[in-house]
Amino acid sequence: MKPGRGKMSGGFGGPGGKRPLGFGGPRGMRGAVGGAKPKNASATINRLLAYIGRDKIKILFVFACVLGSSLASLAGSYILRPVINNLVYSDGTAKEKINNLVIGILTMACIYLAGVVCSYLQQRIMIGVSQNALIRIREELFRKIQKLPLKYHDTHTHGDIMSRFTNDLDAVGEMLNNTMSQIFSGIITLVGTVALMFFTNWILAIIIIVTVPLMVYVGGMIGKQSRKYFIGQQQALGAVNGYIEETVTGQKVIKVFCHEETVVEEFEFLSDNLREKQRKAQFFGSIMAPVMGNLSQISYALSATIGGVLCLTLNFDIGGLAIFTNYSRHFARPISELSMQMNTIYAALAGAERVFEVMDETPEKGDSPDAIEICSEANRVEGAQPIKGEVVLKNVTFGYVPGKTVLKNINVTAKPGQKIAFVGSTGAGKTTVTNLINRFYEIEEGEILIDGINIKNIKKDSLRSNIAIVLQDTHLFSGTVRENIRYGRLDATDEEVVAAAKVACAHSFIERLPQGYDTVLDGDGANLSQGERQLLNIARAAISKAPILILDEATSSVDTRTEKYIERGMDRLMKNRTTFVIAHRLSTVRNADLIIVLEHGEIIEQGTHEELLGMGGRYYQLYTGAVELD
Template identity: 40%
Template sequence: MADEKKKINQRDTLKKVFRYLGKYRIFVVFSLLLAAVSVALTLYVPKLTGRAVDCIVGAGAVDFPGVFRVMVQIGVCTLVTALAQWLMNVCNNKMTYQVVQDIRNEAFRKIEILPLKYIDGHPYGDVVSRVIADVDQFADGLLMGFTQLFTGVATIVGTFGFMLSVNVTITFVVVLITPVSFLVANFIAKRTFAMFRTQSEVRGEQTGLIDEMIGNQKVVQAFGKGRDVTKKFDEINGRLGKAYLRATFFSSITNPATRFVNSLVYTGVGITGAFAVVNGSLSVGQLSSFLSYANQYTKPFNEISGVVTEFQNAVACAQRIFELIEEEPQPPEPENAEELKDIAGNVKAEHVDFSYEPEQKLIRDFNLEVKPGQKIAIVGPTGCGKTTLINLLMRFYDVNEGRISVEGLDIRDVTRRSLRAGYGMVLQDTWLKTGTIRENIMMGRPDASEEEVIAAAKASHIHSFIRRLPQGYDTQITEDGGGLSQGQKQLLCIARVMLCRPPMLILDEATSSIDTRTEIRIQEAFSRLMEGRTTFIVAHRLSTIREADVILVMKDGQIIEQGNHESLLKKGGFYRHLYESQFVQTAGART
């Protein structure tokens, strides 16, 4: 049953590969024609060589003009063959790398529309390995297939025809033995596919670990986990080594096994041909041609067996990349999806249920109504659903039940782009892209003027620091911020929002990495920015949300208390307990 399923998967994968190849069928046709020309001329040369041998009758009886004519013909055939092979390789390379480009483009486009659930549930390194390493392996196998498979098959067919024209009996001997090569190659190929598949999966696991460790090297070193990580890497590397060894060992058996069969063919031709020469039914020149044909006839079986093995690896890699391409994308926007315009800040959540996993309930029967310009603070213990609520507001995840609306429109009925353009986000986890400081600030508004960029930087109190950098706003930084501190990276993200000035704001621990003095200034800038704007503030430090119009206290995915700072303290409930425990801890720390 498992073998049958594997065969179906391989067939489906091959169909998908041929579908990509369909766009470049003109190159396939040219490659086939050029392969036929190359093979025909290559196979014609042994026949010419046989004629040259027959021109040498004996000592003093050599037909030199005949030999010369044959040599000229061989030279012309060789030159035309070389040109045909060069053009064939050009066609094969063009075709292969166009297909690879199309697959990578489609994979990258799919990544952009995949639901965050997929990205959150798969190691980044494994996704990178599929798009980079697996596609490269697929390209190598595909290129080898087109370069050697076409010429190999054409050589076998062409040689068979030439041998029949020389001697039918000896051709029958050759054809009788060669099927053994197919049986050997087929036997090994069936067993190598699963090994190459395992090899690709373990390689993706290794890439994931490397990506994770490089991105979190400071944490690894800070907690002294270097040895543990090294052990884990060694374990994965060991499994990868075994997978490589098994796949390479089994695939390497193919060539010597088929060569053994080919030697039997050559021996059979030599013995049968020798008797034919003695009987006078075959000339010496024809025997030499036949031996050359026998060698050329069996040689493609070695190449094809190697191609089959490599192709198993290519198909295994293609299967992984197609799995990514065929992943279910995020739900498409309805055809009549509206653009959110003139956003005042009316947000409403009605009977919202949501959970990342069906068996683990998170947000249940959540209700909220926000009026324009209100500051909504969301507090509660870790895991209560604060950040999840932000994900739902931005529609990074869709609700399981209920609805969330902005300006009276269900957010599932508006375009994601217009919805997200209505929010400005500053998160605890900063995100920068490789580029200049200016490009990072202008991410939300590429058309902003220099004066507007500087004004946003001044508002976020990062301008003076940027001026001290070697190239100022043109200083290049990497995605991890390079030499910038966590606070400076967060200020850059704040400047990005200051420049966009969206109608609604989401601040998720937006000043968690900033010193107290700068935080006071940033809070003042935020206060000016929040005037007239609906703002959602996720905070652990309750001192930062005293001025909020409404404080939502969440626990186990539900709002258990709601009100402003003073009213919640008077209630003496969960909020007061949180506030006093924080205040006592702070006071204790000061003493």
């Protein structure tokens, strides 16, 4: 009775041609469909700045380059004033005016060239800084994913998690690459422009400054709406990615049950939701620039008109008017540039919030300070306590959800080398027992002991390295066959890899592969059959020297002929190991030392195969086919 993984949950139940009534889809999807309220932007920005701040020296150099570039732009514009005044008011000869014009142009060229160099260095260094910050965030996020409990992965779709690594971090990178330096440049340009405007003509400066509150108010109103929709856009994008990942990996199931049209309808629903969120986000993000541009044009027209009047009435020089109108554009430019970056900023903040949500998740409970290490007697480790493999469950009670009990007062004793089998209906709690032995979940009541040691007092890494597991769902990594088998124990030799493959009856089919053990597997072993993939999983467990073995429907994916080979290999594999077997095929557990029948989280029968048949109870009914394993 594992918690739902959000796989097609409720997705196929809708009436034909309509959006499914109980539409659930991936679990991470529901919040995205409904939208979300804006969160704390300032806290998100501070966290991003903390990652950038680790390159303090480079940041200071970037700021120096931004300062140089901004000052060069302002100074270059100011050179126009003496150049124009020289042409208009000077009594010199034409040759002198031309010489002064050439000198002014060359001076401006040198200043602007210095600004170009500063801009180049600023951009080049800032990209390096932003990429360093991104790799820190990405690595910290990946490390956090490894520390999260299994419950988190059970309740979040893979596609939504991957979207945080890709789409959300890409949005953050786009902002760090360009927007941060542009904000600083805009502030310097704004302050410098205001200072030069007052120096040039304080009357016109006051007129321009008066328009600022209007621009700030309008920009704030648009920005508030824009940010809300960008958060919804990133969440909706994660939901779409999650659904795509589900349907692509489950394509065979979809085709088997002829649900192609249904999943298309569900995808269209999610896609329409994403489109609506993107439409609103892009609309409010894109109208910022033209609105601010038009407001700046108003201030430009006012400065030009009133400046012309001042030239006629108060002897304001034409050169001053020319540079002032230019500065009025400078004054509006940083605001306009920032407004044009609002799309990037809000998308990045929304993406960063989603990334930090994962980072802020409660990690898997750590080891107690006095936790010890254990090892098998066959693979002794210095400082670790050797164990034989006795496993005892005492009065274990557990539920995935508070208030909903899955296991009730379970008592099991497995002696070293014994084979314990769990049978029962689907959802009876068989897999839950093995999850608790591995401490994938913490029990609510009772205790689990290994050689008399409470597993809560054993370091988790040490505990799990001494338990080999073969799951019902196979998973192979990209790499060679040899590397996938060696994943069970990384220090295993090539000879041990081959020996493990022989134990699992996998050696013969591996030898027939194009490159044998060096054959590269791609796409979770897509070039192998389901049975062959399972054999490699069994070989991976065989290479481990763990004294405890868990087989969760290990032979469910192989044919009857292959199953017989595996059973012989399993007998060798289970020798001197405490083994827990979960099986629906009761024929595979007949030789178990103890068979435990679970129903609704409780042990209702236990004994050997012959003893249980003699009872004529639930096991007898299951074995003889009087009732089915539902």
